[in-house]
Amino acid sequence: MTLHTTWSSIMQLQPIKPARLSDSIAEQLKAQILNGVLKPGDKLPAERELVDQLKVSRPSVREALLKLEAQGLIYSRQGEGTFVLDALSATITNPLANLLKDNPQALSDVMECRHGLEELAASYAAARATEIDRAIIRERFLALQAAHEKRDLPLEAKADAAFHMAIADASHNVALIHLTQSLFDLLGDVVLSNWEKIYTMEESYQAIHAQHGEIYEAIFSGDSTVARHAAHEHLAYIEACLRGAN
Template sequence: MVRPLMRTQHLSSGSHDGRALAVRLVEALEARIAALGAGDRLPAERVLAQELGVSRSSIREAIQQLVSRGRLVARQGGGTFVQEPDHAWTGGGLIAPLAPLVRDDPAYWRDVIEIRRSLDASAAFFAATRATAEDKARLEACLAQMSARHSPGDPEEDARADVAFHMAVADASHNLVLRHVMAGLLDLLQASISQSLVKLYSVPRTFETLERQHRVLAEAILAGTPETARDAALQHLDFVEQTLRQIEEDAARLRRASMPLRQKGNAR
């Protein structure tokens, strides 16, 4: 059932940067969830966007974060519902204390990648041994979505498709703890660490490489070859780490190159 909306202050103030707004938006939806009961349906994206004074894409991203944390469940063609309490435990409680750290020091993405090497490799290995026909169909659908939703100049859409694919792999592992810890880490990587996935997909021709790596990983899972799947996951993360490091180095080089110009401007 859909319960009446509470009056909520708009969050679209220009004083908030994108990351701060995303955090406030998730908090606003968390408050809404607390006022609902298990199984209640969340209002439509259009209604929430109008009420909170933000775009529908911002609402969609916040809902996806809460789905990955197990607070909400999305049903194909049926809307988004508050998850049953027994299923609401996720890695979010473990990951949440890290959020202030990574906001203050974006370099913490290296720690996230380091632990993801263990988690993603295990998820891929177990998915290749345990994936059901439904899991395999979802993986194939995620691959198709990555290509269909790809639009040059929209790295945020690519990043969302990336998270959906990796969560499909985690779900196919049929390890509840692994799935929820990975959800928290992916959420942290996408939303908190200076939009690392968005940066990744902003690099020219990166999409083609990542899409190919995702396909190799999916094919290994579909074929039921766990060692190959594990190796594919590790090779994928090697590339992600190398690319993010290169982005950092390029940004640092640009800052160094621009410093004399700023100094000259201040001296005038």
């Protein structure tokens, strides 16, 4: 009696099925969302454009979009198109928004969280930013400079958030990107209020603008340690200014 056992009697292999086109399309789009190329609220290319880019049929594209919609990653608006769902932002922002109304300490906690996230974002951006990322960061920084020169506070507050968000996008860390976007959505009016307080302190106002330049230079130099330190100094300075103003 032989104890020899053949591989065929042990391994249970299943026939290989070719991947459906719609699955491949869905995976490509999902990767774009997870990598932060497609961001919460972004509009997806039209079906016709997806068909042209992917060289597939329209039914395959439609099936892929339906799969992503079923997974809660995208949604459609009649007559407007298909968009990336901002599910994480909605989940985080709504409870905190209600909490902030009656609890100033909660706002301090959110700012503390932002401090940590922006240090990480600057560090990762210095190490991982692509040429496209750098072009966007440069564009946002120049827009921030222009708003600063005009002394247009609402515009500067918006440009400030856009500059920092571009840095977060360049981190290529999907969790960090979504969390940062959620915090900026939450702090929208607070950022403007902060700028109004700091505007009355000329020395601080100019110092903060210079700090933005230091973060920008550090990221473009590719030095993660310097970028992280610059972001830390920037957020710590803002927090000190606001404590003084309050």
